Structures are given as C-alpha cells and as structure tokens.
Amino acid sequence: MARYQIYVTYKQGIFDPAGATAERALQQMEFDEVDSVRIGKYITLEVAGEPDAAQRARVETMCEKLLANPVIEDYRIESES
Amino acid sequence: MARYQIYVTYKQGIFDPAGATAERALQQMEFDEVDSVRIGKYITLEVAGEPDAAQRARVETMCEKLLANPVIEDYRIESES
Numbered sequence: 052m053a054r055y056q057i058y059v060t061y062k063q064g065i066f067d068p069a070g071a072t073a074e075r076a077l078q079q080m081e082f083d084e085v086d087s088v089r090i091g092k093y094i095t096l097e098v099a100g101e102p103d104a105a106q107r108a109r110v111e112t113m114c115e116k117l118l119a120n121p122v123i124e125d126y127r128i129e130s131e132s
Numbered sequence: 133m134a135r136y137q138i139y140v141t142y143k144q145g146i147f148d149p150a151g152a153t154a155e156r157a158l159q160q161m162e163f164d165e166v167d168s169v170r171i172g173k174y175i176t177l178e179v180a181g182e183p184d185a186a187q188r189a190r191v192e193t194m195c196e197k198l199l200a201n202p203v204i205e206d207y208r209i210e211s212e213s
Contacts (some may be wrong), residue, residue: 093174
C-alpha cells in the first residue's frame with residue numbers, strides 16, 4: 052500500500068471562480084487584508100502495491116486522465132513513503 | 133505580504149462524494165489498484181501585512197467562518213515564510 056498527495060491548481064491566468072468568490076466574501080466580512088484566494092484540490096490517493104517508479108507513473112496517468120484537467124490545471128504529486 | 137497554504141479535508145467518517153466518484157471511476161478504468169481517493173481543498177491565501185501570530189489567528193478565523201466547514205471538515209494551515 053502506498054499513499055500519494057496530489058495538489059491540483061489552476062494554471063496561471065486561468066480564472067478561479069471559487070477562489071474569486073471566497074476572496075470577495077472575506078474582504079466584505081472583516082478581512083480586508085486579504086489580497087488573493089486561489090482554491091485548488093488536495094487529493095489523497097491510496098494505491099495497492101509497492102511505491103516504485105512504475106506505480107508513480109500510473110498515478111501521473113490518473114492525474115492526466117481523470118484527477119486533473121491538464122488543459123487548465125497543473126498538478127504536483129508527493130508520495131508519503 | 134504573507135502567503136498561507138490551507139488544506140481542508142473531510143473529517144474521518146464523513147462521506148466524500150467527489151472522492152468516492154473518482155475512486156470508482158479510476159477502478160473502472162484501467163486502475164484497479166486504487167484503494168481510496170479523498171478529495172479536499174488546497175487553498176492559497178495572500179494577506180497584506182507581516183506574518184505574525186495575530187495574522188495567523190485571523191487566518192484561522194477565516195477558516196472557521198468561511199474557508200472550511202468545521203462541522204464536517206478539518207483544516208491545516210501552513211505559512212510559507
């Protein structure tokens with residue numbers, strides 16, 4: 052069993068609607084020091100088998116095919132072990 | 133200017149619909165080694181002012197009031213500086 056953390060964020064220049072909404076809401080509450088909010092995904096993935104290069108390559112394919120949208124999002128993979 | 137990373141995850145035992153959907157979809161594709169997928173939020177927050185304890189306390193309040201739902205979600209704050 053191996054565990055991976057995947058961070059999915061919008062590419063620079065891509066509009067982040069959830070982040071923009073949270074940013075405005077915080078500024079209109081008591082938090083006018085807020086300059087920017089960007090909201091991405093934080094994915095925890097548990098995979099059977101040993102954490103090796105082949106497994107990591109498959110996790111990258113999972114990101115490309117389903118977990119991220121490579122047209123508008125970047126992703127970063129960290130393995131826990 | 134200070135920058136914080138905030139990780140918002142469902143509490144243990146809380147159903148994660150997006151994670152469950154991604155998990156099943158990956159298993160039905162070619163990725164039957166997938167055991168578990170949990171999808172949380174990865175928030176990048178930029179705040180004016182110096183990164184001190186008072187600022188961090190305000191970021192915690194932002195999490196409690198808006199960025200996370202403390203009833204069903206946990207959050208972890210990291211400061212970059």
